[in-house]
Structure formats: C-alpha cells, structure tokens
Amino acid sequence: MSKLKNEAELLKEALRVGMIYAEKRGAAKFEATDSANDKVEYIYKLLVHDKLIQPLAHEQHDIPHMKHKLALWITRQLPEGHRLLQ
Secondary structure, rough: OOOOOOOHHHHHHHHHHHHHHHHOOOOOOOOOOOOOOHHHHHHHHHHHHHHOOOOOOOOOHHHOOOOOOHHHHHHHHHHOHHHHHH
C-alpha cells in the first residue's frame, strides 16, 4: 500500500462525501460523538455493499487499509484539477 499525496486530506474529504451519501441514501445518521474509525468502517462497508468500490482482501480488512481505499475512491470522485489531486 503506497501512501497517496495528501492522503489525510483526501480521507477527510472521503468521510465528508461518504457521510452525505449515507444520509441521503437513508442508510445512516452520523452523530458528532461517532469516532472517525467507526465512520471509516461504516462508509467503507456501505460503498462495498452498493458496489461502488471493490472489497479488500480478507488479510487487508483493517482500518488503515479501509482509510487508504476511501482515499483512492475519493480521488476518482473529485473533478479534474481539484486542489487535493495536485
């Protein structure tokens, strides 16, 4: 797993977009007290369930790999030339 440039910021954006997606879909209502890791895991599982991303291999099924997968996902959702992609 190679680190992406701006991976922390990409993850933050992926969580923001993922939370909006989950709430609009009616699948979740996030609270301010929810941990970042809980949000990562829920959004990852929702995107896999909806077939928007491919699931990780079983030996890679942990929070760091889920975070990386979400960061990769958001790079494909952002418009070309977005500041996080540079």
